[in-house]
């Protein structure tokens with residue numbers, strides 16, 4: 001009998017997160033205060049995040065202890081299995097071993113719960129009673145709703161309107177876990193009202209929803225905002241994925257040649273890859289690939305520039321690959337990959353040549369996802385399909401080159417609540433959308449006069 005799954009016992013769960021800030025060969029550009037243009041101080045973020053998370057955001061300590069209460073909640077679904085995709089390998093007929101780290105195993109259905117639990121815990125510790133957030137595909141909103149329920153915190157989620165309409169069951173999951181879910185833009189906030197007056201039919205964007213959630217959080221008592229990706233502390237929490245993966249590979253005496261993850265704001269990709277980037281910095285040979293959509297090609301087409309994280313310019317200026325903060329991507333089905341910016345850590349690593357990025361169109365990603373579903377059984381989230389498209393491409397390359405390779409990818413979430421997007425694919429309603437060059441140039445005009453990193 002072949003060994004298909006590599007499992008860790010509960011006792012083997014890593015008890016520290018890995019902070020890549022301790023190992024970067026070159027320093028990252030600081031966040032800038034939008035008013036003064038000076039590097040941001042911890043107090044500048046105090047109205048938005050609890051101080052214990054701000055400390056993590058700025059920490060350069062290599063390993064950070066995972067609190068006992070967080071580990072206890074992780075154990076509901078972690079350690080997650082590392083699975084050898086024998087059936088996919090067979091159909092690809094290439095000299096590759098393919099493994100996937102199954103983050104769809106979490107009750108909320110994706111990797112997002114790894115940071116949601118940590119953020120809810122730290123907010124609770126700091127005395128916060130209510131958290132506002134945004135969600136794209138709905139995965140983050142679901143994860144935070146569940147995490148807030150675990151720690152007895154109220155939760156309000158602004159959901160990008162197009163996803164709210166495409167995915168009604170996501171809202172119901174949030175409601176089941178006790179949260180309120182509102183389509184964004186909404187009349188609940190000043191910025192939402194303003195956008196609705198100007199563009200009543202807008203599909204919404206993560207940039208708009210973030211602005212609404214920050215406004216909502218900063219105008220209420222004992223209330224804070226939580227972000228599901230992009231920021232350093234979020235990526236830190238997600239490293240549990242890569243740390244477990246490394247332990248699992250050690251157990252079978254192997255190590256991957258290629259590490260792949262899809263990237264929206266960058267936390268899933270960072271989660272699986274940052275421990276491997278550490279190895280690469282220290283001399284190991286591994287290709288690390290971020291997969292994104294051609295409709296929102298932040299890493300592959302955007303410039304590395306200072307920009308805001310949201311439309312209303314409420315966030316600090318962040319040095320990152322960006323398509324411009326007022327960029328509204330086409331309503332493709334991978335809602336979680338429709339963000340104009342990218343995590344500053346992921347951006348920095350790309351600029352330094354430690355990772356690479358590739359873009360895939362909707363048709364190729366769904367084709368890859370359907371192949372996975374028909375071989376391995378699990379129906380992937382449309383976001384995850386981007387990683388699978390990269391796996392298929394790498395397998396073909398290995399076949400052409402006649403090279404043996406071991407590939408691992410982050411299976412970031414299942415697509416059981418995204419079946420309408422599979423329906424659109426089967427009905428030939430999806431197009432291989434590529435972002436027109438003029439749209440990139442238009443959106444970039446808005447950041448022309450910002451400080452240069």
Ligand SMILES: Cc1ncc(COP(=O)(O)O)c(C=O)c1O
Pocket residue numbers: 110111136137138139140228229230262263264265266267268269335336337381383384412413414
């Ligand atoms: C299943 C799934 N995978 C990947 C992503 C991208 O997330 P990240 O921001 O971590 O890159 C999302 C975002 O919502 C998601 O839902």
